[in-house]
Amino acid sequence: MKSSAYHYIVVGAGSAGCVLAARLSEDPNVKVLLIEAGPSAASVLLRMPAGIRVLYTSPKYNWRFWTEPQAHLNNRAIYIPRGRVVGGCSAINSMIAIRGNPSDYDSWAAQGLPSWSYEHLRPYFRKIEDATLVSGDREQDRGYSGPIRLSYGTLRHAISNAFIESATACGLPENNGFNGSSQIGAGFYELTIADGKRSGAFRYLEAAKGRANLTILANCRVRRLAMLGTCARGVVVEKGGREITVYAEGEVLLTAGAVGSPQLLMLSGIGPADHLRRSAC
Ligand SMILES: Cc1cc2nc3c(=O)[nH]c(=O)nc-3n(C[C@H](O)[C@H](O)[C@H](O)COP(=O)(O)OP(=O)(O)OC[C@H]3O[C@@H](n4cnc5c(N)ncnc54)[C@H](O)[C@@H]3O)c2cc1C
Structure with a gap:
């Protein structure tokens, strides 16, 4: 299935993605699609600062990455929490x-x-x-x-x-x-707390709520960029067990975070050539 109803596709509704989607959709003449792998930020745990205790290891809202064993850390693997929810890390972070x-x-x-x-x-x-x-x-x-x-x-x-x-x-x-x-x-x-509530990047989307030109697709993981030659023209997402390609008339903006963005680039064939060749074997 193909579609190109959007001028901008923003991949990842974290700190950067929420700001970009909200700012771009201020122009009613452009259509913006914001795609997020995790759920919407509706849970009270995400609004209540004390929720951080649960969010730090939550399988629902956190990617819970681990590094490879690190030679210079006595071969220890290090836990890397990363938000997987609308708001991204700003929805689970320490709020400093x-x-x-x-x-x-x-x-x-x-x-x-x-x-x-x-x-x-x-x-x-x-x-x-x-x-x-x-x-x-x-x-x-x-x-x-x-x-x-x-x-x-x-x-x-x-x-x-x-x-x-x-x-x-x-x-x-x-x-x-x-x-x-x-x-x-x-x-x-x-x-980043006021009146007892976390004030994460999802606040940008609250301000943009109701804009007909902004679509937020939560619970939808982008698999790779849809490339035409060396140009990213859209994204391939998985929905209901099917792969769907969504095209952007304007730009694809990659805001999937410090781990997610390079991973998506590499899954799209963009990155260190030796590493990509090894992975393809
Ligand atoms: C536990 C913790 C505590 C922190 N404490 C503080 C603090 O106190 N003060 C401070 O200033 N900073 C803090 N930070 C750092 C700060 O929150 C982050 O640097 C910032 O939020 C990163 O923003 P980002 O937009 O780059 O990425 P993120 O906010 O991580 O956003 C990336 C988004 O992309 C989504 N995504 C990834 N891959 C895909 C895909 N394939 N398809 C669709 N969506 C995808 C992710 O689910 C995520 O929502 C903390 C971070 C963590 C994890």
Whole structure:
């Protein structure tokens, strides 16, 4: 079966996929298909921060990967939890909200990606967040109307307070705003939690709910990209035991995560040639 009703096909409804699908579908003239291998984020476990205890090893919402034995770790295999649900890892993660370090972005810019400098990205960091609960002073570098709502944890354990006191006694500055002007120091970090609820990337889709031009296909795993020569024209999905090819008039956007994206590329014949040849044998 063939279809090309979509301009954009977004593969994987994780942190990146939810943002992309929501932003692209703001234009009512383009049709967007968002495909996710896992279920929708309806469970109370995904909304309740304490659900993390279950989600860390949940077979329903987590891919539960393991590495190969690692020679430099005494041959231990390491557990790699990864979200398998609408919201991806942002639906199962530890909810710590800290912007990346400016020097990392600036080093990417220095290596030839000028639009990835921290200065260029600053407006997008503001756009993501609603910092009303952590910084009521309307700071210039904070956002107050984004979908990801931030707060400080409600519980401040005596041991945490003692740790911060010790750090400052050793000469570190106290820092209660790691998303402000400096990331140096000891203090409490902000969380992607508000009103007792996890504020994951699925919040972008809540804002896009009801758009006729956005289709979200959960519980549907993409098997590989549909290639025409060296160009990705669509995706091959499995539904009800059948393979279906869905074509995009515009672009296929691969947001299946740090493990899922390279895996899908390799299943589509894109990757290290030696490895792909060995796998084909
Ligand atoms: C346990 C844990 C704790 C973390 N804690 C924090 C934290 O406190 N603070 C922080 O900033 N970051 C944290 N992170 C990291 C952060 O959540 C991730 O870096 C981020 O969410 C990754 O986003 P992504 O869009 O790249 O991928 P993901 O969010 O992983 O999204 C990929 C999506 O693609 C789907 N997918 C994969 N393959 C296919 C396929 N073949 N077909 C269809 N769909 C597919 C997956 O199911 C998934 O939903 C944590 C991560 C984990 C796992």
